[in-house]
Amino acid sequence: MTTDRPIGVLALQGDFREHLAMFGELGVEAVSVRRPEDLERVAGLVIPGGESTVMDKLSRLFGLAGPLKAAVASGLPVYGTCAGLIMLADTVRDAIDGQQTIGGFDVVVRRNAFGSQLDSFETDLDVPVLGDEPVHAVFIRAPVVETVGEGVTVLSALDDGRIVAVEQGNLLGTSFHPEITGETRFHEYFVEKVRARV
Numbered sequence: 060m061t062t063d064r065p066i067g068v069l070a071l072q073g074d075f076r077e078h079l080a081m082f083g084e085l086g087v088e089a090v091s092v093r094r095p096e097d098l099e100r101v102a103g104l105v106i107p108g109g110e111s112t113v114m115d116k117l118s119r120l121f122g123l124a125g126p127l128k129a130a131v132a133s134g135l136p137v138y139g140t141c142a143g144l145i146m147l148a149d150t151v152r153d154a155i156d157g158q159q160t161i162g163g164f165d166v167v168v169r170r171n172a173f174g175s176q177l178d179s180f181e182t183d184l185d186v187p188v189l190g191d192e193p194v195h196a197v198f199i200r201a202p203v204v205e206t207v208g209e210g211v212t213v214l215s216a217l218d219d220g221r222i223v224a225v226e227q228g229n230l231l232g233t234s235f236h237p238e239i240t241g242e243t244r245f246h247e248y249f250v251e252k253v254r255a256r257v
């Protein structure tokens with residue numbers, strides 16, 4: 060799998076190393092994005108899991124918030140996992156400390172939606188767009204998607220109907236972390252999105 064330019068991974072905070080390793084495993088060149096000029100040379104971007112409130116603050120501190128918004132608006136393919144999905148959401152419930160997002164994804168996301176009792180858990184999910192084999196998904200203080208706008212496709216939901224994987228044009232988002240379970244199909248799917256655009 061190749062693209063002309065590398066795929067970027069936002070490396071301000073969170074599990075960006077796991078995403079870089081995942082692309083390495085797929086033979087796709089991937090680079091860390093920490094400054095606005097890093098963003099200019101990538102063909103797609105992953106926003107990792109971590110802590111969205113911290114990622115938001117750092118992105119503003121490093122002058123990346125505006126360029127990230129512009130990149131999303133320009134159609135750059137962006138995949139957000141967990142905190143990354145929160146960063147992409149137009150609306151966040153249970154946001155704290157004046158938290159802002161890059162936005163672009165026409166979804167309402169609730170942070171830490173599983174509460175303290177079910178802080179972290181693993182389950183198998185049907186994701187029809189990735190084939191018949193279920194996806195083993197790890198949720199860590201994960202968000203859920205509570206509302207989706209018209210242009211949003213639901214890629215997967217839990218048995219109780221809560222939405223955990225979504226796609227809208229250039230944007231892809233999961234509440235869980237394929238990068239830490241060795242599940243490569245979401246990253247392959249994202250690379251295909253990037254290739255389809257360039």
Ligand SMILES: NC(=O)CC[C@H](N)C(=O)O
Nearest residue numbers: 108109110111141142200
């Ligand atoms: N694993 C994660 O990325 C957790 C997300 C975190 N709870 C947040 O609000 O950003």
